[in-house]
Amino acid sequence: xxxxxxxxxxxxxxxxxxxxxxxxxxxxxxxxxxxxxxxxxxxxxxxxxxxxxxxxxxxxxxxxxxxxxxxxxxxxxxxxxxxxxxxxxxxxxxxxxxxxxxxxxxxxxxxxxxxxxxxxxxxxxxxxxxxxxxxxxxxxxxxxxxxxxxxxxxxxxxxxxxxxxxxxxxxxxxxxxxxxxxxxxxxxxxxxxxxxxxxxxxxxxxxxxxxxxxxxxxxxxxxxxxxxxxxxxxxxxxxxxxxxxxxxxxxxxxxxxxxxxxxxxxxxxxxxxxxxxxxxxxxx
Numbered sequence: 478x479x480x481x482x483x484x485x486x487x488x489x490x491x492x493x494x495x496x497x498x499x500x501x502x503x504x505x506x507x508x509x510x511x512x513x514x515x516x517x518x519x520x521x522x523x524x525x526x527x528x529x530x531x532x533x534x535x536x537x538x539x540x541x542x543x544x545x546x547x548x549x550x551x552x553x554x555x556x557x558x559x560x561x562x563x564x565x566x567x568x569x570x571x572x573x574x575x576x577x578x579x580x581x582x583x584x585x586x587x588x589x590x591x592x593x594x595x596x597x598x599x600x601x602x603x604x605x606x607x608x609x610x611x612x613x614x615x616x617x618x619x620x621x622x623x624x625x626x627x628x629x630x631x632x633x634x635x636x637x638x639x640x641x642x643x644x645x646x647x648x649x650x651x652x653x654x655x656x657x658x659x660x661x662x663x664x665x666x667x668x669x670x671x672x673x674x675x676x677x678x679x680x681x682x683x684x685x686x687x688x689x690x691x692x693x694x695x696x697x698x699x700x701x702x703x704x705x706x707x708x709x710x711x712x713x714x715x716x717x718x719x720x721x722x723x724x725x726x727x728x729x730x731x732x733x734x735x736x737x738x739x740x741x742x743x744x745x746x747x748x749x750x751x752x753x754x755x756x757x758x759x760x761x
Contacts, residue, residue: 488701488711488720490740490754495724498750499535502527505745507548508693508733509556510759516735516743517556518750519545526558526569529750531737543567543575544612547592547649547693547731550761552599559590559603562612566590566603566630578634579603585619592693592731594651594659599632600678602640602659604647627661629678640680641672649694649705649731654760660702662691669694669704687716693731693745697757705729709744724751734759 503522510516516529521544528538543560545567551557556569557578564587566579578601581587588607595601606625607618618625627641627650641647645665652659652674659672659680667690672680689712691704700714708729709722726746735743739759744751 488697488699488755488757489722490756493754495722495744496752498529498752500749502748502750504730504747505750506546506693506730507558508731508735508743508745509548509550510733510735510739510743511550511556512554514735514737514739516733517548518731518743518745519548519558521546524562526556527750529735529743531735535750539569539573544610546590547604549593549595549601551595552597557593557595557601559593561589561591561610564589566593566601579630579637582622582628582637582639585621586615588618588622588625591647592649596652596656596674596678598656598678599634601630602650602652602661603628603630603637604650604661606646606648606664625665627680629680631678638679640678641670641683649692651694651696651702653696653700660686660694660696662694662704664690664692669702687712687718692729695732695734696760697734697755698760699757701757703732703742705732705744709742722753 502520507519514531526539526542544562545558547559558567560567568576588605591604593603626639629640644663648664649662669686671686673682691706693705695703702712704710708724711720729746731745
């Protein structure tokens with residue numbers, strides 16, 4: 478089930494096997510972990526956000542969840558979601574109170590917010606690809622947007638700017654804990670880029686990290702990059718593949734580290750939700 482790399486790059490716990498937690502969903506996405514290690518994920522077609530607690534209990538956190546997709550916890554432990562029912566970004570408190578952070582870009586409806594990562598300042602990197610949804614009342618994107626872009630929502634939560642407009646179809650995004658580098662997926666071109674993050678949140682020095690078809694991405698405490706898509710493919714900081722975790726689903730959409738010690742890799746894969754223990758830990 479897992480192809481192991483040389484011992485020096487080992488990331489999975491000895492004898493680790495993939496555990497199916499549940500396969501009751503339509504399409505899972507948006508894996509995100511709170512400060513305690515509880516994992517939240519979406520079942521987008523059924524419009525729900527689920528919670529998997531550190532004590533192994535699975536429950537519905539929110540019904541009518543705005544068709545939430547990618548998610549991430551902010552510095553105050555609020556769950557921030559890409560709610561693409563109306564192409565917004567929501568912030569959800571632990572008791573389920575919703576605040577809308579993003580409604581448009583300069584008066585134009587976004588394509589469909591997909592994934593996000595929040596920096597230490599409270600700024601947010603947001604991907605906005607166009608995937609036609611059957612619950613929309615439109616059949617094409619707003620041409621005024623000029624394409625499918627990577628955005629930055631500044632810490633004031635008032636200013637949204639384009640930080641990369643040269644992408645075919647952006648998708649997964651994650652930054653390093655020191656706030657110095659950002660990884661972004663161009664799923665339309667099957668490429669993953671690495672950027673330098675500037676003081677004002679803008680990006681520079683875009684470089685090709687790997688040629689890889691990927692969806693959601695995540696980092697561990699060694700700086701390894703985990704890529705959902707065909708199972709889970711893992712690259713070290715130099716862009717060398719060090720592991721591949723096979724998942725018995727056609728597509729894995731997202732992933733995160735959770736549990737009390739943040740050392741369990743949780744994977745959202747089509748109709749299922751999986752876990753596998755590791756020797757590494759997730760980072761915020």
